[in-house]
Amino acid sequence: MVLKRLDPLRAINDWMRGTDYYPAYKAFGHRPSYWYWLLRGKPARIPHRLKQLTVEQYAREFRLAVLIESGTYYGEMVEAMKSRFQEIFSIEIDSGLARLATRRFARYKHIHILEGDSQQLIQELLVKLNRPALFWLDAGYYGFGNQESNRDRLTVELESILKHRIKEHVIVMDDCHGLNGENGVPTLAELISHLNASFPDRKVAVEHNLLRITPSKK
Numbered sequence: 001m002v003l004k005r006l007d008p009l010r011a012i013n014d015w016m017r018g019t020d021y022y023p024a025y026k027a028f029g030h031r032p033s034y035w036y037w038l039l040r041g042k043p044a045r046i047p048h049r050l051k052q053l054t055v056e057q058y059a060r061e062f063r064l065a066v067l068i069e070s071g072t073y074y075g076e077m078v079e080a081m082k083s084r085f086q087e088i089f090s091i092e093i094d095s096g097l098a099r100l101a102t103r104r105f106a107r108y109k110h111i112h113i114l115e116g117d118s119q120q121l122i123q124e125l126l127v128k129l130n131r132p133a134l135f136w137l138d139a140g141y142y143g144f145g146n147q148e149s150n151r152d153r154l155t156v157e158l159e160s161i162l163k164h165r166i167k168e169h170v171i172v173m174d175d176c177h178g179l180n181g182e183n184g185v186p187t188l189a190e191l192i193s194h195l196n197a198s199f200p201d202r203k204v205a206v207e208h209n210l211l212r213i214t215p216s217k218k
């Protein structure tokens with residue numbers, strides 16, 4: 001029989017995941033990981049803190065008070081942004097994760113955890129949305145864990161946001177490297193050229209594996 005080596009840090013982490021304090025507990029590690037990433041000369045795999053700083057930077061620059069996130073996971077982005085936005089909607093398909101997040105953020109009336117598929121719920125949110133929002137698209141578009149992936153979901157969501165009557169939305173999408181041209185997935189270059197051709201009033205850029213779509217005129 002092979003005995004697994006006991007890893008106390010992993011054991012604490014696994015136990016914390018189930019508690020309401022997990023996003024706050026994780027937040028302690030975000031700044032050190034970010035500094036360590038800077039010290040290592042900014043390698044390709046980016047820390048969560050850089051994603052938070054990017055979301056904050058666009059919210060400030062484009063004066064956005066609403067955050068819409070696809071893929072809540074353990075609520076780390078919601079936790080980091082809870083005092084920076086007037087309203088936050090976060091969509092999670094996994095019922096267990098959605099329930100955890102709903103309980104964790106229940107005392108914040110401006111935070112809404114929505115259980116379901118982002119492809120459908122983003123469209124429902126857009127119907128009611130009456131001001132520009134920042135969309136943080138991070139719902140494992142090309143597979144997350146063992147979840148099946150719907151190859152069209154990203155493009156469907158991008159199109160519905162970009163065709164919405166409000167033209168001032170900003171989109172930041174994580175994990176651009178998933179756009180690899182394999183198994184029916186477009187390449188990043190193909191997606192960018194489609195966006196540039198179909199939405200000439202938007203600016204499309206990629207930095208640190210994050211796709212950023214902003215209105216070209218402020």
Ligand SMILES: C[S@@+](CC[C@H](N)C(=O)[O-])C[C@H]1O[C@@H](n2cnc3c(N)ncnc32)[C@H](O)[C@@H]1O
Nearest residue numbers: 071072073076077092093094117118138139140
């Ligand atoms: C990378 S994690 C999200 C991390 C989180 N956005 C953050 O910044 O901390 C991806 C999450 O997307 C969820 N997900 C996958 N497919 C989804 C879908 N179709 N709709 C909504 N959520 C989905 C997964 O269950 C997982 O919790």
